[in-house]
Amino acid sequence: MTSLPQSSSVLEAHPEGVAPGVAVSSPSFSPLYQQIKTLILKSLQAGEWRPGEAIPSEIDLAARFKVSQGTVRKAIDELAAENLLMRRQGKGTFVATHAEERVQYRFLRLTPNQSASGQPEVAKRVFLDCKRMPAPADVALALNLPAGATVVEVRRILSFAGRPVILDDIWLPGHLFEGLTAERLSEYKGPMYGLFESEFGVRMIRAEEKLRAVVADESVAPLLGVKSGTALLSVERLSRTYGDQPVELRRGLYRTDDYYYRNELS
Amino acid sequence: MTSLPQSSSVLEAHPEGVAPGVAVSSPSFSPLYQQIKTLILKSLQAGEWRPGEAIPSEIDLAARFKVSQGTVRKAIDELAAENLLMRRQGKGTFVATHAEERVQYRFLRLTPNQSASGQPEVAKRVFLDCKRMPAPADVALALNLPAGATVVEVRRILSFAGRPVILDDIWLPGHLFEGLTAERLSEYKGPMYGLFESEFGVRMIRAEEKLRAVVADESVAPLLGVKSGTALLSVERLSRTYGDQPVELRRGLYRTDDYYYRNELS
DNA sequence: CAGTGGTCTAGACCACACT
DNA sequence: GTGTGGTCTAGACCACTGC
Secondary structure, three states: OOOHHHHHHHHHOOOOOOOOOOOOOOOOOOOHHHHHHHHHHHHHHHOOOOOOOEOOOHHHHHHHHOOOHHHHHHHHHHHHHOOOEEEEOOOEEEEOOOOOOOOOOOOOOEEEOOOOOOOOOOEEEEEEEEEEEEOOHHHHHHOOOOOOOEEEEEEEEEEEOOEEEEEEEEEEEHHHOOOOOHHHHHHOOOOHHHHHHHHHOOOOOEEEEEEEEEEOOOOOHHHHOOOOOOEEEEEEEEEEOHHHOEEEEEEEEEOOOOEEEEEEEO | OOOHHHHHHHHHOOOOOOOOOOOOOOOOOOOHHHHHHHHHHHHHHHOOOOOOOEOOOHHHHHHHHOOOHHHHHHHHHHHHHOOOEEEEOOOEEEEOOOOOOOOOOOOOOEEEOOOOOOOOOOEEEEEEEEEEEEOOHHHHHHOOOOOOOEEEEEEEEEEEOOEEEEEEEEEEEHHHOOOOOHHHHHHOOOOHHHHHHHHHOOOOOEEEEEEEEEEOOOOOHHHHOOOOOOEEEEEEEEEEOHHHOEEEEEEEEEOOOOEEEEEEEO
16 A cells, blocks of 8 residues: 555645646555545544544645645545545535434334325334343444443334334443433433444444344233234444444334335346 | 536636536536446447447546546446446446346246355246237326337247246337237347347346235146145336336236245335 | 656735734 | 535546557
């Protein structure tokens, strides 16, 4: 990879300001804006700017990295496309946050059968359980934890319009979530990922979901208010932070009589 | 919207070549590259370039539209991001096609439980039915057709590894698919959307899916080789061409014992 | 080699938000 | 007005492809 200092020195050798071209003819060439992107990413990960805060202006960043504004711009463009940054014309570029979001649940794709108003109405959350325990083998594997590591297990129910719709089992690495209790979960207003972000410094930036259809058994049917034998949508979500590190495994069961899971393809 | 001719005339008034700014202070301002994007889109829709073919080079397009290469570039960037065009460094920019694709089914999100090799192995297709009929009310509504318009109804089964996995019911506007028969569907090698594209000039560029969990009844269970009461993933897909016009409604039932529906969130 | 897309720069000006 | 992101340009050079 072409290192940044190299590029700068090349730049200084051309004081007339014409782009000298940054690539040294080399194996595995990386464009300047990608290197800038990586540097910004590192600052985000290091917490140099907090979620919701503005990052320095493009001009400032260009000066800091000794590149043109256009190059910084392209780096920020990609980070904004990945929902890590938010651009607001006339105001600045801000670190994305789960706390002050236009939609309650950014990762929840459930939509009511009726009413085209996008997200379902306000949810009511009930936490049934929250305990620390040794990670089950499959959970440890998914979260990339050593066998038997401590995890926090949370069980909760999400209700819309007064009826239970989602039963979630959630596992979090214990060492990242010291002091997480059902009480703190219940008290916090706003999405759970907002709490994780502000209280534990863990930011979910990407997730993969595996969807299957399953039949409700006696252990879950009553919790969702359905009969055994009802079909439920099983949603297994693995959420990741910076560096694609997995930090949450979630197994959800969704009632899909009044709601559906919406997806867009292109 | 700022019209293109206006911009050009402004341009010509500044022969020194410095960007004069294109926007007239006006309500509903549209940037130049958006206008270029719209023009390219119109050419695509009109079939000026066929799927798989190269479009003119950025320099040629810049000359045609009397804008800078950078402006054309930004327009093409967005179209490529929407999977309407494919860029290939050193070769050119190509019209996206369903025919010569690296994956068999671009819109199919099914993945085997084992084997991380992405898409499922080669599919076997069996067409159970293909007939013209008056559109059911809900189908006509979804496809934006007048009540009672003719549609083509197709029923088919997709099998992987010798076992049936997907039962699809498909409806297509009759007037766009004259002469579509089960035989032509069976004969065609490659994805169905490739056939639609090359034989009927209909290109699917975007789709929305609604996912639900349902229980298999006696009418579908035998076709998928499962018992009645098994949970199946119901996938309703509405596919659209240019201008967001809906041109295909598809209701699929997926077995999700050996496969799952994969989705990425960010 | 020429032609294509890809990167980078510098500079000008517009649209928007706050003061 | 000042400062921010957003658009547009012109020009140079790099990386990749194929003749």
